[in-house]
Amino acid sequence: MSHNILPEPPDELKQLSDSLCSRIREEIRLDGMIPFSRYMEMALYEPGLGYYSAGLHKLGESGDFVTAPELGSLFAGCLARQVAELADTLGPYDILEAGAGTGQLAADLLTELSPDKLPGRYLVLERSADLRQVQRERIATAAPGLVDRVEWLDQPPTTPWQGVLIANEVLDALAVERFRMGTDGVEQLCVTLQDGQFNWASRKAPAQLKLAVEQVAAGIEYGFQPGYRSEINLHTAHWLSAITSQMERGLALFIDYGYPRAEFYLPERSDGTMMCHYRHRAHDDVFFWPGLQDITAWVDFTALAEAADTCALEVEGYTSQTMFLLGCGLDQILDGHSSDSADGGLALSAQARQLTLPGMMGEKFQVMGLGRGLDQPLRGFSLQDLRYRL
Numbered sequence: 001m002s003h004n005i006l007p008e009p010p011d012e013l014k015q016l017s018d019s020l021c022s023r024i025r026e027e028i029r030l031d032g033m034i035p036f037s038r039y040m041e042m043a044l045y046e047p048g049l050g051y052y053s054a055g056l057h058k059l060g061e062s063g064d065f066v067t068a069p070e071l072g073s074l075f076a077g078c079l080a081r082q083v084a085e086l087a088d089t090l091g092p093y094d095i096l097e098a099g100a101g102t103g104q105l106a107a108d109l110l111t112e113l114s115p116d117k118l119p120g121r122y123l124v125l126e127r128s129a130d131l132r133q134v135q136r137e138r139i140a141t142a143a144p145g146l147v148d149r150v151e152w153l154d155q156p157p158t159t160p161w162q163g164v165l166i167a168n169e170v171l172d173a174l175a176v177e178r179f180r181m182g183t184d185g186v187e188q189l190c191v192t193l194q195d196g197q198f199n200w201a202s203r204k205a206p207a208q209l210k211l212a213v214e215q216v217a218a219g220i221e222y223g224f225q226p227g228y229r230s231e232i233n234l235h236t237a238h239w240l241s242a243i244t245s246q247m248e249r250g251l252a253l254f255i256d257y258g259y260p261r262a263e264f265y266l267p268e269r270s271d272g273t274m275m276c277h278y279r280h281r282a283h284d285d286v287f288f289w290p291g292l293q294d295i296t297a298w299v300d301f302t303a304l305a306e307a308a309d310t311c312a313l314e315v316e317g318y319t320s321q322t323m324f325l326l327g328c329g330l331d332q333i334l335d336g337h338s339s340d341s342a343d344g345g346l347a348l349s350a351q352a353r354q355l356t357l358p359g360m361m362g363e364k365f366q367v368m369g370l371g372r373g374l375d376q377p378l379r380g381f382s383l384q385d386l387r388y389r390l
């Protein structure tokens with residue numbers, strides 16, 4: 001992709017990216033190439049330099065992309081209704097939010113929940129030290145009376161808890177492997193140096209990647225033709241197990257852009273789903289100023305459901321974001337604000353459109369609920385059940 005359409009970063013940010021690139025180059029020189037997953041990991045999370053680890057303004061209007069919680073409080077208002085329904089069943093409960101971004105969802109959820117439905121603790125599992133600080137300030141400003149309930153964790157809970165786990169746009173930010181179907185089998189796509197610049201290279205896939213790709217290929221109608229390139233996350237089950245192992249009872253909600261496996265690996269999607277975000281432009285050049293842009297891959301929700309199975313979690317529901325939010329009561333929230341000032345009403349309608357229209361977030365974002373010890377219908381999944389597509 002041409003860089004012409006992307007705005008030039010300012011010099012001080014280019015220097016930050018240069019420092020990260022030097023570190024990536026050092027690793028590449030050790031072995032001639034590094035797996036793409038390692039490149040993505042460094043580009044996003046290298047301490048002090050990666051996209052999520054350096055103090056950049058990432059989310060929201062002035063950043064690179066806007067997530068549902070950043071649009072306004074409507075998304076949190078809907079989630080609060082699902083959480084409140086669970087609170088009635090669970091009794092005392094906690095919320096665990098993974099990857100809390102700016103802290104906006106935490107602040108809005110705590111504010112939207114009525115006092116008798118508030119969680120005992122709002123736990124935040126965030127790997128970016130920089131974002132933790134942003135979250136602390138945002139929650140303290142927006143929900144000063146409730147910030148005492150928030151605790152930041154360095155690792156998933158190590159003692160039993162019950163409640164609701166929420167991960168909005170977190171799975172898409174986890175480092176994935178890229179692979180290509182070669183004429184002699186599965187290849188691992190790697191990053192190498194060519195004239196000092198990052199470039200693609202490939203090698204025979206290591207055993208774990210080869211097996212995982214072959215298993216996927218065996219389960220989809222068309223398999224993979226030679227030349228087919230895509231992504232796969234080899235750590236979904238491990239990650240899910242780590243964050244839910246101490247959840248004795250409750251619901252884990254994953255909201256992200258993704259597909260069931262058969263759609264993820266459609267023959268025509270022959271270059272995968274990688275997407276980069278820089279100043280509200282989406283493009284596919286993963287080597288554009290490493291550390292200054294977000295790099296994401298869509299989520300294979302079938303893989304998440306399979307991981308759930310290995311973690312003793314039930315797939316309680318799978319639906320589009322639109323149907324989830326409507327099931328939670330988005331319409332009622334809008335009706336309740338119909339007499340607001342013209343500005344307030346218009347702003348809420350604009351949020352509703354962004355969250356639900358098929359061409360915006362409504363269809364490409366999907367919601368999966370994984371439960372443990374639950375025996376009740378969930379309002380978010382009451383309108384549409386897409387589990388048959390997994």
Ligand SMILES: C[S@@+](CC[C@H](N)C(=O)[O-])C[C@H]1O[C@@H](n2cnc3c(N)ncnc32)[C@H](O)[C@@H]1O
Binds near residue numbers: 069099127128131174
């Ligand atoms: C795309 S942002 C989404 C932020 C927020 N959930 C939102 O919707 O605005 C991804 C977030 O996940 C965090 N993250 C990435 N990997 C993580 C992990 N393994 N555990 C916890 N947080 C992680 C990032 O630091 C960042 O806060």
